Amino acid sequence: MASHPPSACCTRGFKHEGIASGEIKKIGDILRLDVGRANDPVDTYISHPSNTANSSTKADKAVVIFTDILGLHDNIKFIADNFASRGYLVVVPDLFGGKPLTMNEIASGVNTRDWLKDHTPDVVDPIAAATIKYVRETLGIKRVGAAGYCFGAKYVTRFLKEGGGLDVGYVAHPSFVVAEELLAIKGPYAISAAQTDSVFPSNLRHDTEELLTKVGLPWQITLFSGVEHGFSVRGDLSNKAVRFAKEQAFVQAVTWFREHL
Numbered sequence: 585m586a587s588h589p590p591s592a593c594c595t596r597g598f599k600h601e602g603i604a605s606g607e608i609k610k611i612g613d614i615l616r617l618d619v620g621r622a623n624d625p626v627d628t629y630i631s632h633p634s635n636t637a638n639s640s641t642k643a644d645k646a647v648v649i650f651t652d653i654l655g656l657h658d659n660i661k662f663i664a665d666n667f668a669s670r671g672y673l674v675v676v677p678d679l680f681g682g683k684p685l686t687m688n689e690i691a692s693g694v695n696t697r698d699w700l701k702d703h704t705p706d707v708v709d710p711i712a713a714a715t716i717k718y719v720r721e722t723l724g725i726k727r728v729g730a731a732g733y734c735f736g737a738k739y740v741t742r743f744l745k746e747g748g749g750l751d752v753g754y755v756a757h758p759s760f761v762v763a764e765e766l767l768a769i770k771g772p773y774a775i776s777a778a779q780t781d782s783v784f785p786s787n788l789r790h791d792t793e794e795l796l797t798k799v800g801l802p803w804q805i806t807l808f809s810g811v812e813h814g815f816s817v818r819g820d821l822s823n824k825a826v827r828f829a830k831e832q833a834f835v836q837a838v839t840w841f842r843e844h845l
Contacts, residue, residue, distance in 0.1 A: 604661035606631030606668070611677075611722075612714035626711055628718075629656050629676040631668035643673035645845050646725040648715055648750070650736025651676065652817055653696070655684025659817050660733070663834070670838050673725060677715040679708050679736070703735075705742070712739045716749035727751050729845040731837055733817045734759050734783075744769040752844045754837045756816040759783050766795045772802040772844040776833035781813040802844060806836050 610625035633643050647667050651660050656678050664674040678684075680703055685694065719725050729752035732740035737758030744753040745768040753769065755761075756776040766773075773796060777789055789805065796803035808829040811819060816833040819826040 602658065602662045604629075604631075604658060605665050606661060606674070608656075611718045612711070624681075626714065627656065627678040627682065628715065629661055629664060629674075629678075631661070631664040631674040631676075633668050633671045633673060643671070644725065645671070645727045645729070645841075646673040646675060646719050646723065647841065647845075648712075648719060648728060648730040649674060649676040650712065650730060650732040650739040651679060651684075652734035652736060652814070653680075653685045653699075654687070654818070655680050657684070657687075663731075663733075663817065666834060667731070667838070670842075672729075672841070673719075673723065675715060675719055675723075677711050679703065679711055679739075705738075708739060709742070712743055713749070716743060720749060727845050729754065729841050731755070732758070734814060737761055738765070741765045741769060741773075744771050744773065746770050752841060754840050756833055756837075757781055757784055757813045763791070763795055766792065767799060769799060769801065772840070773799075774804040774836065774840040775806070776816055776836055777805055777807045778811045778813050778815050778829075779807060779809045780811070783813050804836070804840065806833070808833065 606629050609628050609630055611628045612626050649660060649664055656676060660676060664676050667674045685696065685699060716728060719728055728750055730740040730743065730750050732738070732755045734757055737755035738760040740750070740753040740755050741761050742748065742765050744750045750771060752771050753773045757778050758775065777784055793805060808815065810825040811829045815826055816830050819830050821827045821830070
């Protein structure tokens with residue numbers, strides 16, 4: 585096991601302020617196993633780099649974001665827009681069929697483990713695969729990286745394998761990743777980790793270092809002090825240390841993609 589399943593720390597967080605600048609599109613013909621029907625397009629948030637949005641210039645690199653359990657909430661859209669401002673086309677699929685967890689549900693004490701039973705790899709893999717196919721074939725992007733946050737880290741890892749369609753991976757406070765998935769990666773892989781994280785504690789972090797060393801590809805783990813699981817997406821930005829860690833985790837991701845994508 586490279587990281588544990590999501591736990592209580594995955595269900596805490598703060599809503600960030602701002603205005604998203606991307607757009608929602610429906611993409612893909614996906615066999616949605618959770619609802620039992622095919623040809624069900626997925627809502628997808630797309631953010632264009634500013635130098636291509638209103639010109640004939642075409643982005644040549646893309647970042648797919650696989651989200652935490654809150655799905656297409658504003659915080660993740662702001663992250664997508666920030667990647668786009670660095671020159672990447674950014675595509676963020678709704679992994680949960682319009683039924684993510686919400687802050688209100690979390691506050692009311694919803695059973696996260698019951699919710700997760702409806703969002704296993706059998707359900708999520710087709711969405712991830714269709715998104716990557718859309719980016720490569722429909723949009724014609726040749727180099728595709730992915731960023732995964734908490735729940736989404738598993739799908740960055742799974743699709744960085746041979747034939748998975750990803751070239752580079754970055755994950756923050758990962759959940760659900762197993763050793764076999766990590767050992768199968770075929771591209772550079774970076775992690776932003778929190779000092780306090782019951783899902784990705786120090787022993788699993790050290791195990792992950794050993795696994796990545798065994799893989800033999802470029803890897804990086806950056807540990808941020810004074811923060812908890814989820815800090816890079818849902819951290820309390822009124823806390824100076826959390827804000828700094830969130831900003832630096834994003835710098836890590838952008839620098840990683842700039843070097844390897």
